[in-house]
Amino acid sequence: MVDSIRIKATGSVSNVACGFDCLGYSMEKPGDEITLTKNKLDEINITISGIQAEKIPINPVKNTAGKAIISMLSYLELSHGFDLHIKKGIPPGSGIGSSASSAVGAVFALNKILGNPLNEEELMIHAMEGEFVASGSRHADNVGPSLYGGMVLIRNYKPLDIIHIPVPECLWNITILPYYEVNTKDARKILPKYVSLSSAVQQTGNLAGFILGCINSDFNLISRSMEDLFAEPLRKKLIPGYEIVKNSAIENGAIGCGISGSGPSMFALSTNQQTAELVAKKMQFSFKKSGLESKSYVSKINKNKPQILD
């Protein structure tokens, strides 16, 4: 057993249009690096260092990674102190699972140090506890992809039911992060409490179509199904130039496009690298026309779990 470990956990795209609040997939980059080191204290005492984003609290009870560690140690009835060093690669509030990645990296690291006492489903619970302090809700659609890799469906929360969705080998993700702030809690507040039965039915059909499209590599079906009737109609107003950026993605060959998480990041899918890179360029250009600089991440869906760096 080691006393210190360095882990990289990557960001993720959640919601994925028709999969609002129940679907997500892992990105190859960016990611957070979590270094966890056992210290000499024999109580649950977590120190946090390394974070440079000013909005992230370093009080371990309020920090997503710190809280996840505390939750897991408490569950295991272990009284140890740990030094947690967080190198944020994912800007907070970006809509690509920044807090989830830190929480996942933290519980993954702790589990390794402790000799893997918990399985992945149990790790999920504690990572979600961490996610809760950042987002105000115990969502799993970023935590799940970051922990399991690939694309996952959160079928249910009570009990937690996570299902792996096979993804066509040639599917590429494009994520564009504009330099613009959308607060996660505000983005949740704008959501409707109720939706019409007809749009709810349509969304169930869309998600079913999307999943079938993934399984059968039916890109036309994936494309037809990528419509979100719940969040996008309201949340798109929070992102300057949303329609223009989306249109530029579709016009340049993306099979679908939407808000990543609660935004402001937007994601698109394509069936090859060349199109993905073109779509990224055009989406960035469209954001620019709306006055926003941005950063792009283009890669296949990431199949890997968190990686041990050393």
Added chain:
Amino acid sequence: MVDSIRIKATGSVSNVACGFDCLGYSMEKPGDEITLTKNKLDEINITISGIQAEKIPINPVKNTAGKAIISMLSYLELSHGFDLHIKKGIPPGSGIGSSASSAVGAVFALNKILGNPLNEEELMIHAMEGEFVASGSRHADNVGPSLYGGMVLIRNYKPLDIIHIPVPECLWNITILPYYEVNTKDARKILPKYVSLSSAVQQTGNLAGFILGCINSDFNLISRSMEDLFAEPLRKKLIPGYEIVKNSAIENGAIGCGISGSGPSMFALSTNQQTAELVAKKMQFSFKKSGLESKSYVSKINKNKPQILD
């Protein structure tokens, strides 16, 4: 080309719990027999005979099969008269696609007589026109299974997008039709116009899980996913003894149970014939305890399209 044809179109289970208003599958029995014969009139003039159910109108404009024929002839700009003989095997108002089967049998028969001028998607449109006069809405979740066979997802209506769902070979259907009347229009009226966002999200996850379960023959996942948060909570009140009947299905090995269509029929699924027959018996017994005699239909999911009898 023939001038007369006899077709059997079978009933179907729609909604299928988590697939409310967008999923259905075909049953092997019961079915309606439609005999369509070209008469000598050179105008769209349909005579209807044979129906014994008193609630079914024989005015062709108000009859589901008659209206489907008229819709299709008008679309094809053909002025022919036809004699339509309907032998109802499916009681109207039973919740197993009685009107849809007649409409499907009618358009299927007419297409055969005319030398197949329309493809199945086009036949769907006219069968749905027929269904409309019976149910007051252009639903496709009974028409689709009856026309295509197997299990189908209606992903979208505008434009119509019908997707075939592969079904595990060993899946058996149990449908119990209690002798009790639930009016389709009343059953629609009781539905909520709005549902909570959280239950809508859960239902999308359930349908996605159900579809994945079917594709992977994961019966546990199918079972976990078979929960309807939209219609069942309200419609079950219209069916005497609903909870008792459902419990008896689950306790005796069914992997799921729910309302077939808008009721009063109930359906259950099982993974083998022996269990299916036991479940049918127990469900009928439970209905009897609630004072209702019933009829049962046990078979695999029906993969066949309408059959030409002669």
